[in-house]
Amino acid sequence: MFERFTKEARLVVTGAQEEARVLRHSRIGAEHLLAAVAGRPQSLGGAALFRLGITPEACREAIRSTGDLDEDDAEALRALGIDLSAVRARAERAFGPGALDRAQGGASETGETDETASRWWPFRSAKGARSHVTFAVEAKQALEQSLREALARKENWIGTEHIVLGVLALGHPSTVKMLRALGTAPEALRADLLAHLRPAA
Helix, strand or coil: CHHHECHHHHHHHHHHHHHHHHCCCCEECHHHHHHHHHCCCCCHHHHHHHHCCCCHHHHHHHHHHHCCCCHHHHHHHHHCCCCHHHHHHHHHHHHCCCHHHHHHHHHHHHCCCHHHHCCCCCCECCCCCECCCEECHHHHHHHHHHHHHHHHCCCCCECHHHHHHHHHHHCCHHHHHHHHHCCCCHHHHHHHHHHCCCCCC
């Protein structure tokens, strides 16, 4: 399947790995694919995100802000007097940007500081070299769906537009939350993208 990917689409796949590293996530999700597409605004998929004001930086912030808790969880915490945004802001003031994301990697569970955490961090070997970040199931499914989207349009290549359509077709909660945090809905992004593509054959 990978041989069908255009150069831009291949850069998105490798870029998604980098997005996960930047966010210090231990796996690549569908949301990282969208963030990587946003970094290719000259491509068809990236242009659709750009038209809606979605940049890689905005994606990263949305991913950080939505975290692993959904709106119901956040509302339940608010009912208990816990403002998740305020907790995140305080942690980042005290420990630096992305402090809670680093903690999700395991530092908080082991009690290690940032200095000692570098020994076990999943993206670096003992010598500091980058290691491979694995694709989560939903990211693999999104890439498989991108092939289906291309075939449905009778196109024999997979471009960034197909990756976006593949991610949106799955409707994974992490990407829906990210897009809502960015002020748009999956349906709006899909409609905008399709409006700028040639009609399916």
